[in-house]
Amino acid sequence: MRRAGAVALNTFREAVRDRVLYNLVFFALLMMAAAIFVGGISIGIEEMVIKSLGLSAISVIGLLIAVFIGVGLVYKEMEKRTLYALLAKPVRRWEFLLGKFGGLVLTLAVNTLAMAAGLFLALLYVKHRLESADGVLLIAVYFILLKLMLVVALALLFSCYTTPLLAILYTSALYIAGLFVEEMRTFHFAAPNPAMEALLRGLSYLLPNFENFNVMAAAAHGRAIPGALIIENTAYSALYSGIVLFVAAAVFSRRNLK
Amino acid sequence: MPGAAIQIENLTKDYPFGFLHLKKKRSLEGLTMEVESGEVFGFLGPNGAGKSTTIKLLVGLIFPEAGTARILGKPITDIEMHGDIGYLPEQPYFYDYLTAAEVLDYFARFHNLTAADRGERVERMLKKVGLETARKIQLRKYSKGMLQRVGLAQAILHDPKVVILDEPMSGLDPIGRREVRDIILELKREGKTVLFSTHILSDAEMLCDRVGVIVGGKLRGIGAPGEIVGMKAQGMEILFELAGDGRNAAAIIGKATKTGDRYRLQVSEQELFAALEQLQGAGAKILSVAQIKASLEDYFMNLIEADRAQAAAVEVSGT
C-alpha cells in the first residue's frame, strides 16, 4: 500500500507538472462568461442554466482528463521504458496499477472539487445567496467523480495492452454504450425478436451503467436525492472499478515487457 | 560468502511475432549457468544474442517459457528478491518531469528506508555519480550520459547485494566509460556481485572475473576472459621510432611497416624479446608493446558461421 501510494503521488505530480490543472482556468472563464451572459439570454432560468452548464462542464472536462491521461497511464511507461527500473524494485505489478489509478483519481478529485467551488461562486454571483437545496449540486459532483473513477479504471485496463488511440476508442465506446444502457432495457418497440431482447437485457446489466450517476436534472432543480442512491452508487462504482482493476492486474501481471 | 549469487537453470524464452503474434522465435535456449558471489561477471555477445533477454528474465520484466532462476537463493518470482538487486536498464529513461534528486527519492520509496535515510542516500548517490550540480534540473534536459548516471545511481541506491547492469557503457564518452568502470570496481571492492552485459571486449576484459559468451540465444562459452577461445593473444605489436638509419637491424626493420616516422612490427610472443633486443641494439626508441587480439566481432562471426554450417550439415544428413 505504501508503495502504491508512492506511485500515486508521482502520478499526481506528473499530472500537475504536465499542466493538466490549467483546464481550471478554462473552466473559470466559462463560468464567468456564463454568469455574466446567461441573464441576458434566458430570463428566469439563469440559475438552472448555470447549474446544468457547470455540471456538464465538470463532467466533460473530467471525462477528457480521465480518458486522455488514463489511456497513457501504463502504456506511456512501457513505451518510454520508465517502468523498467521501477519494476525491478520490490513492487508488485498490481501495486503499480493501483498507484497509477489512485494518482489519476486523486488528480481528478482535486480538479473536480476546484471546479465545484467555481460553480458555487458563479451561482453566488447570479443569485446573491446560496440555499440548502444547492447542496444537491455537491451530490451531483460526487456522482461525477464516481463516474470518472470508473472511466479511469476502464482506460487503465485498455492502457495495459493496447495503444492509446485504440484505448481512447474502446473507453469512449464503452462510456457511450454505458449511457444508453437503460434505453437497451426499455427498447419496447424496436427489438426485432425475443432472443435479441433478452441478450440486450442481459448485456444492459453487465455493461457499466453510466446513467446511474446522472442526476443533473434533479440537481438543476434542487430536488433531493435519496441517501440510499448515494450509498448504492458509491458501492457500484467501487465494485465495478474493483472488477476492472482486478482484470487489469491479471492481464498486466502476465505481460512481457518489450 | 562463497557459493552462487545467481543460479540460472534451463531458462528458455520465446518471442511471439508476426500476425496476431502467432509465430514464435526462440531468443533464449535452455540457459544454465551460475554467477559466483562477489564476482564481476560479464555477459558478452552481439546485439540480439539474448543478453538483455536473460537480464530481463532475472529482474522479472518478462517471464520464461521454461526454466527457473534464483538470486541469492530466492526464486525470481519472489518479490522479496527485488530488495536485494539493483538493475540498470539498457538505455535507461526516467520521468522527464522530475529532477535527478526527485527520481532517486521516488525509487528509494520502494525500499524500506526512513525519510532521513532516504535523503542521505540520495545525496550520497548524486555525489557518487557526479550529478550534484545538475540535481535540480528536470531530466528532460539531461544528456544520454547523464541519464546513464541516474540509472546507475538508482540501481545501487539501496545498497543491493547483486547489481545487474544492461549495457552500462553504451552511449558514453571515454570519460563516462571510465567512471562507470570505477563504480563497478568499487562495487566489487564492497563485496557485491555484479552482472553486466556488453558487446565490447575490452570492457569485459578489464573488469570481469569471468565472462559468458552468448550467441544466438545459446551460451557458447564461460570462464575467465583469457580462457575463452578467441580472446587469447594472436601475437605482439611493437611500435617504435628510429634515431639513425638502423642499418645493423635491417633484417628485422624490413619486416616492419612504416607510417610517418613510426614503425609497426608484428611478432609472435616467443620472438618478442629477441626482436626487442635487436631493435634496441639498432638504437630504436620503443614506444609501445601491445597484444594483438582478434576482435570480438570476428569471434562472434566465427561462432555464427559455425552454427550455420552445422545447421546445413544436419539438414543434408536429415534428408
Added chain:
Amino acid sequence: MNSPNSKNWLLLVLLLLGFAGVWQLQQQIDRERAALHQERDELVLRSGKLIKAMSLEFAPLMADIYWTRVVQYYGDKRARHDPNFELLWPLLDITTTLDPNLLVSYRFGSTFLSEPSPRGAGHPELGIELLERGIKANPEYWRFYEDLGFIYYFELKDYAKASAAFAEGSKNPDAQIWMKIMAAKIAAEGESLATSIFLWTEVYQTAKDPKVKENALTHLQLLRATQDCKQLDALADEFQKRTGRRPLRIGELVQAGLLSSLPVDPMGYAYVFGPDGRTELNLDSPLLEQQLLEKDQK
C-alpha cells in the same frame, strides 16, 4: 509455480462473483432511480435556440438525437400505457429548431400532438403550430398542407379551414390533383365517410414512419367497421320490413338470403346485433376498444 490453472479458475470465480454483485446493485439502483423517474422525463434545457447555439456545427446531429428521443419518448409512453405526453411538444420544438428541415418530425409530431389521448397528446393547436413552422421552413413540401387540412378536418371539425388548407397546398405544382378535389369536396359536404377513408388511405400509403402507418390503419379499420355496421343496419331494416321483426342474429340475414355469408370486421371478428337491435363490433374484437376511445372523444 503454484498451478497456474487453479489460479485461472479462481480469477474466473471472483469475476463472476463481482458481476453478480454488480447485477444485484444495479437492480437496487434501478429501484431507487425509478422514484426519480419523472426526472428522466424532465428536460433540463427547453430552449431549442440555446441548445442549437451549444451544439455548434453539430446541430443537425443533435436534431437527430432529439428526434430519436421523440420516438423513444412516444414509444415508451405507449408501451407503458401512460397517457401523459407532456414532453412531446418541447422535444419536437427542440428537434425542429435544431434542424428545421427534418420533415419526418413534423408529420409524426403533428399526428401525435393532435390525436386525442391515449393515442396522442390531444393538442391539435400545437400540431397546427408545428405544421405552420414546417411550412415556413419548407414551403416546397405540399404534404404539410395535407396534414394541416387533416387536423382541421378530423380533430377540429373546422371544414372551412380544412378546405382552405387543401386548396392552399394544391397550388404547389408538385401537389397531387386530389388535393384540389378534397378542397372542393370538404367545402361542399363537410365530413363524409368517403372523404375520411380517402384521407386515411392516403396517409397509410405515403407514411414512412411505422407508428404513423399503424395509426392510419387503425383509423381505416374503424371507418370500414362503421361502414359495415351501417350497411348491416340497412339490411336489418330490410329484414324487418319483410318479416315484421328485428333479426336477433346476423345469421338470420344469411338465412333470409340477404347475405351470402357471415360478415367479419377488419380484424376478422363477426359483427353482432346489440340490445337495441343495431349492428355492433364483436366483444372480442380488439377494434372495440379503439372504437370506444373514439366515441369518448365525441
